[in-house]
């Protein structure tokens with residue numbers, strides 16, 4: 041037998057048994073169930089075979105983690121397979137094609153893990169005879185509760201486990217995470233939890249499990265356009281055969297393409313939107329509103345995130361709406377009238393006169409269109425990541441994409457503590473029935489101890505979540521499983537000094553350029569830093585285009601583009617004068633940037 045492989049054969053008579061796998065193989069490319077058959081079975085029998093195979097591998101523990109049973113691949117074996125026989129992800133194989141299939145896959149398990157899984161299954165289920173390429177098992181390696189004795193994986197061993205070249209979370213999850221992968225929800229559900237607790241990992245595992253069990257399409261979407269592509273590569277490794285049943289696309293791109301399919305073309309143009317706002321602002325609006333708040337950006341957000349973001353279409357509703365968490369300003373009735381008549385209406389008029397639409401118009405139109413005629417081929421699962429930064433109308437759209445009802449297969453994933461755009465609504469406002477289907481993750485898997493301690497120093501409040509009915513659980517309360525790490529901060533008095541310090545850090549640190557992200561406060565700063573690094577012969581890529589696949593360039597971008605992602609080393613240039621004047625929002629942005637780092641974070645503040 042090829043080295044590193046183990047085969048478990050069902051010893052029952054007659055062989056092969058019916059309704060379950062006759063044998064399993066476990067090796068470096070994963071765990072496989074062999075089903076001896078002449079043809080690939082149909083849907084319900086396939087599901088039954090999968091469920092039986094997964095049961096055999098359920099609850100295999102390694103330290104605090106559990107093997108993820110849906111990672112078992114079902115292989116259908118026949119004496120001689122037709123050359124092109126497949127049903128979706130399943131293929132008929134014969135002895136000639138089997139070996140190639142087994143050894144040709146991507147690595148998933150270390151030799152030790154593969155061995156321990158096989159021995160553990162054989163040890164607890166006497167039905168299986170074990171044929172192993174290794175010597176006889178060393179009994180002390182097998183624990184009654186799992187694959188390893190808990191003490192074995194403390195310290196160094198756990199450290200090694202987390203530094204493996206392939207991703208451990210593909211095959212092992214912690215029990216809380218696995219529970220959320222398996223839990224059944226009838227209707228929209230909500231996963232929350234502080235940064236780095238594996239919310240997105242759990243979401244892509246749920247999609248992979250769905251892909252392996254059920255027919256039907258899946259959608260993974262988010263507000264930030266690059267984030268879906270960033271998570272797509274992880275999903276493709278978990279469910280390589282899902283093909284175009286799984287879409288990973290930003291919400292605006294989804295809406296545009298959906299409308300185009302219905303013969304409606306809406307292409308919001310950022311330049312035109314900006315110009316319409318500037319014109320409105322240059323009128324009497326500025327005279328009235330600048331004394332209340334000097335920043336045009338504040339008023340832009342009032343239009344995009346409060347008025348249009350909440351789908352408000354008349355002044356009476358605007359006057360009544362709770363503008364929760366719009367820092368520093370309560371707007372009474374007469375002031376709201378000014379906002380409405382002097383800013384909002386002129387903005388709308390300019391856009392309309394020029395025949396343009398903004399992003400909220402796009403979202404509204406897609407929602408209307410879906411209400412009028414739902415999708416011909418509905419999604420079986422819709423995952424929304426970083427939901428805390430969605431507006432109310434965007435939430436309404438994703439609910440509608442998932443069918444819009446109380447049983448919509450919608451999964452909202454996010455963390456209110458990480459909201460980096462101004463709020464103005466709470467989850468309960470959106471009217472999506474989630475109560476009772478919320479779950480929280482608590483253990484941080486991303487940040488090493490020193491990095492987490494540094495991120496925790498920020499007092500970032502959570503103003504989005506009001507559904508769980510329990511005291512908030514934030515980054516401060518989460519615990520890390522990764523020891524060590526490095527975190528430091530310094531303050532400089534000019535941008536030039538920050539540039540100098542950054543170059544020194546990039547040169548001195550032990551990280552390859554591809555492992556480093558430079559996070560900035562503004563887009564202009566990101567542009568400037570890229571030019572600086574390029575001039576100094578470092579190759580860079582903008583986070584605006586980063587999809588998680590590039591590993592040679594230094595990534596540079598604002599915190600808005602970095603959220604949801606992680607990097608071995610983060611260098612954060614904070615321009616204090618450009619932070620939002622809302623201290624809560626400012627704190628959340630700092631916290632999000634710090635918590636992107638796994639091993640190393642350095643923060644350089646440019647004093648106002």
Ligand SMILES: Nc1ncnc2c1ncn2[C@@H]1O[C@H](COP(=O)(O)OP(=O)(O)OP(=O)(O)O)[C@@H](O)[C@H]1O
Pocket residue numbers: 105207208209212213214217233234235236237238239240241242454455458485486603604605606635
């Ligand atoms: N069980 C696990 N074992 C090992 N690594 C894990 C595990 N769960 C998650 N991770 C890793 O931890 C990091 C954070 O995971 P993920 O991005 O899913 O967290 P998140 O809760 O969505 O974070 P954020 O809210 O900050 O975006 C990723 O690098 C992921 O691969």
